[in-house]
Amino acid sequence: MSPERFSRINTMLNNRQPDLTVCLDKVHKCNNIAAVIRTADAIGIHEIHAVWPDLDMRVSGNTASGSQQWVKTVKHHHINDAVSAFRHKDMQILATNFSDSAIDFREIDYTKPTVVLLGNERDGVSPEGIASADQHIIIPMQGMVQSLNVSVAAALIMYEAQRQRQAANMYGECKLDHYYCQTKLFEQGHPIYAKACKRKKLPYPAIDNTGQILADDAWWQAMRAPIAKA
Missing domain, CATH: 3.40.1280.10 (SPOUT methyltransferase, trefoil knot domain)
Known part of the structure; x- marks a missing residue:
């Protein structure tokens, strides 16, 4: 992103x-x-x-x-x-x-x-x-x-x-749930990975304070692995 x-x-x-x-x-x-x-x-x-x-x-x-x-x-x-x-x-x-x-x-x-x-x-x-x-x-x-x-x-x-x-200065401070914000940042900032997560049924990773994906090696390996055929 x-x-x-x-x-x-x-x-x-x-x-x-x-x-x-x-x-x-x-x-x-x-x-x-x-x-x-x-x-x-x-x-x-x-x-x-x-x-x-x-x-x-x-x-x-x-x-x-x-x-x-x-x-x-x-x-x-x-x-x-x-x-x-x-x-x-x-x-x-x-x-x-x-x-x-x-x-x-x-x-x-x-x-x-x-x-x-x-x-x-x-x-x-x-x-x-x-x-x-x-x-x-x-x-x-x-x-x-x-x-x-x-x-x-x-x-x-x-x-x-x-x-x-x-x-009344009611704008400018986030009032939304943290999980919702993380979801939006991932789906809208990394749409290709978001679609892959849905296909592979992987959990969404966290997004850091620069907009980048925070995920362990296991998640990245699962992301790169081909989808198993039924």
């Missing part, structure tokens, strides 16, 4: 915000999901959530522009499953919804652990998601149309969260 690649991956890991996320409530268009993932990566969001009853969920690689390699999508079969996970992490749950109690999305304190629920453009957030929210939020609009594409709405809200967190 080059020093430049090592530095870039570490910078990304150091800026990830594991306590900030969005949850797409039955957003079915794969290009919208991919666009949200791409923005999430730019913001520094570690993973997004998607309520998707069908197991066969795919993300458009072209629209995501490779961001799906860096931002994990956690799938839930029902909004209640997602909400339980957020409650377990003590996150404030916000839902985009026109209601009497809704406030401007910029009035929220996004330095708190936060998840934003967004629905599809036809139905919006599900009734269960709306009921579970701690606060409803809206994006003020002055035109005739009172809704935005879900990926655009997500981007506006996420960038406001980023603005607040940058002002």
